Amino acid sequence: MMWMLPPPEIATEVFTEMPTELRRTGRDTAWAAANKGAPLDSFLEGPAFDAEGNLWCTDIPHGRVFRIDPSGTWTQVAEYDGEPNGLKFAPDGHIWLADYRNGIMRLDRDSGQVTPVLERRRAERFRGPNDLIFARNGDLYFTDQGQTGMHDPTGRVYRLGADGQLDCLISNGPSPNGLILDAEEKFLYVAMTRSNEVWRMPLLPEGGTTKVQVFARFFGGNSGPDGMALDRDGNVAVAHAGLGCIFQVDKLGQPRRIVRSCRGLTTTNLAYGGPDMDRMFITDSSTGTILCAQMDVAADPLPFR
Numbered sequence: 001m002m003w004m005l006p007p008p009e010i011a012t013e014v015f016t017e018m019p020t021e022l023r024r025t026g027r028d029t030a031w032a033a034a035n036k037g038a039p040l041d042s043f044l045e046g047p048a049f050d051a052e053g054n055l056w057c058t059d060i061p062h063g064r065v066f067r068i069d070p071s072g073t074w075t076q077v078a079e080y081d082g083e084p085n086g087l088k089f090a091p092d093g094h095i096w097l098a099d100y101r102n103g104i105m106r107l108d109r110d111s112g113q114v115t116p117v118l119e120r121r122r123a124e125r126f127r128g129p130n131d132l133i134f135a136r137n138g139d140l141y142f143t144d145q146g147q148t149g150m151h152d153p154t155g156r157v158y159r160l161g162a163d164g165q166l167d168c169l170i171s172n173g174p175s176p177n178g179l180i181l182d183a184e185e186k187f188l189y190v191a192m193t194r195s196n197e198v199w200r201m202p203l204l205p206e207g208g209t210t211k212v213q214v215f216a217r218f219f220g221g222n223s224g225p226d227g228m229a230l231d232r233d234g235n236v237a238v239a240h241a242g243l244g245c246i247f248q249v250d251k252l253g254q255p256r257r258i259v260r261s262c263r264g265l266t267t268t269n270l271a272y273g274g275p276d277m278d279r280m281f282i283t284d285s286s287t288g289t290i291l292c293a294q295m296d297v298a299a300d301p302l303p304f305r
Contacts, residue, residue, distance in 0.1 A: 007248075007255040010293050012262045015281060016072030018042055018288035029061040031083045031100060034147070044283040045227070046087030046097070046131075047271040047290070050109075055273060055281060055290065058084040060100065065107060065114075068290065078112040086131030086178075086227075091138055098129035098142050104160070121166055127155070131178045131227065131269075135185050138162030141169075143176035149194035150174050157190055157201070169201065169209045178227035178269065182251075183234060183300075189215060191225035191238060198225055198238060198253075216253045218243075227269025229280070231297045239267045239282065246270060246282060246293075257295075263287045272299035 023041035032040040046058040055068040056077075065078040065087065082105065086098035095107040096117065103126050104118040120126070127146025134140055140160040148155035155173035160166050170176075175194035182189070188201040188209070200215035218225055221242020229237045234251035237259070244265035248257040259280060261267050266286035273281050278298035282291040 007257055010257055010259045010295070012259060012282065012291040012293045014262065015290045015292040016068055016074070017290070018044070018066075019074055022066075022074060022076065023288065024062050027062070032061040042288045043285045044288060044290070045085050045268055045285065047227075047269055047281055047283050048087050048089055049271055049273040049281075050089060051093070053273065053275075055271070056087055056095065057283060057290070058087050058097065060085050065095075065097070065112075067109075072290075077109065078107055078114055080114045082114065084114075085129070086142070088132050088134060090134050090140075091136065096132060096134075096140070098132045100128040100130065100145075103129060104132065104140070104142060118160060118166070121158075121168075130176065133179055133181060135181060141179055141181070141188055143173070143179055143190065145173075145176050145193075148173065148175050153195075155192075157188070159207075167207060170212065173199075175224070177225065178239070180228045180230050180236070183230065183232075189228060189236060191228055193224035193226060193241070196220075196224040198228070198236070216247075216249050218247060221265070223266070226267075227283075229270050229272055229299065231272065231295070231299045233297050235297060237270055237280065239270050241266055241268045241285075243267075244284075246280065259293045259295075261291060263289050263291065267291075277301050 025041045028039040043060045063082045067075045082102045083100035084097040097105040126144045130143045130145040132142035144156040153174040155176040157169045177191040177193045179190045190199045196218045198216040201209045223242030226239045226241040237248045244261040246259035263284045264286035268285045270282045280293045
């Protein structure tokens, strides 16, 4: 993808910021030390809306899950011994988490209890699950990123079927991160953070994938593509975690819009929300802030997407 002329930019504003009393200032964690090299008071990820219009998100290093109501008020729903990253609503309304330390987990939104769903494959621990997404039939796709990268392109993408069967779709990803399905669920798009790319994976009717290709290629920053979201025209919005922006490309992978952060550079993930599903909400993880932007194309109102 060549960005010869910059596409139109869309400005963001602050929707809400993590309250001071919820920040864990000065508290070091193993995840922060390994991934950021310093203590973090928070690191927001996994934004997803429920059917009532509340925005849910995770705090990876401190093992927390928050619910933010439409007015911007924060409620801590869970704190547990884990490192939750991706968060999605299953078709039945339950919350599932991709936990870097523990695997795939389920959160009871009423009690705040977190229980394991899938901790290992063939008795082997995962490297570090990052994000997840459900298909309409209940199949779950998730990335197993760990510390993979260009030096070690062995990150994995899995499908956990609604029938319980676990399949590894690819095992050569240079840091697989966010992922989305196209509207027809014929293709899986996966952000490969350390190669600064988004891969497109055809999903075969009999299972598996073939002829995986680079759908979009980015540049620069000290990170790369992270979380993604799809609007109803098939445009793919890609959060770049090192450049402080969302790159939106059309269904052919051509540049369409840039959504620019008004705060930090670590824009990790996004979700569409609002009454008309035409506002983009972005986790600016380095500042503990949720940004928002008005978009020209809305997304479909599916809470589990």
